[in-house]
Amino acid sequence: MATIPVETGFIIAGLLFLLGLIGVLVRRNIIYILLAIEIMLNAAGLAFVVAGAHWEQPDGQVMYFFVLTMAAAEVAVGLSLVLQMYHKFNTLDANLINRMRG
Template sequence: MSLIPLEHGIALAGLLFAIGLVGVMTRRNIVFVLMSLEIMLNSAGLAFVVAGAHHASAEGQVMFLMILTLAAAEVAVGLGLIIQLYRRFKTTDIEVLSALKG
């Protein structure tokens, strides 16, 4: 149908994943860390869809649906953890979680 080379799609997924990785490593606010994780999961899904489209098979889209389910479950649990963190420490700084105590 269209003439987009496979490597451009995979390279786009790789760039988005790299940006998300920089966000996870740099930010200290836990909300931003969770957003960067979403970016990384989404780019993994993009790589699956690109490869599936290249081979004209539906399996890439099926795998994207699985990643979508995973991202939804992950974000629900992660946002619950953010709310609990804010209740206990009145901050969204992940540095307060480096102390291991009950």
């Protein structure tokens, strides 16, 4: 198995997290915003797993398990909100919601 510097793993996780952050800030389609939130959650989980691999403890993987549970619940509720939004406003654009008596 690979032995990599811990800082390198954290930098990769930070890079992925910032890409997700740029996605949330730039895109206005609500599905892209949900995807970018998924990217950020996954990057945070990667940092946990790298730290767990450094100390050779299972706690990092346990934390990733909880992040995954939270992501699943968040996506289920978020996507049903997207369906409701499309039902009411017939658009996926997050900017248009407040213009239509939202």
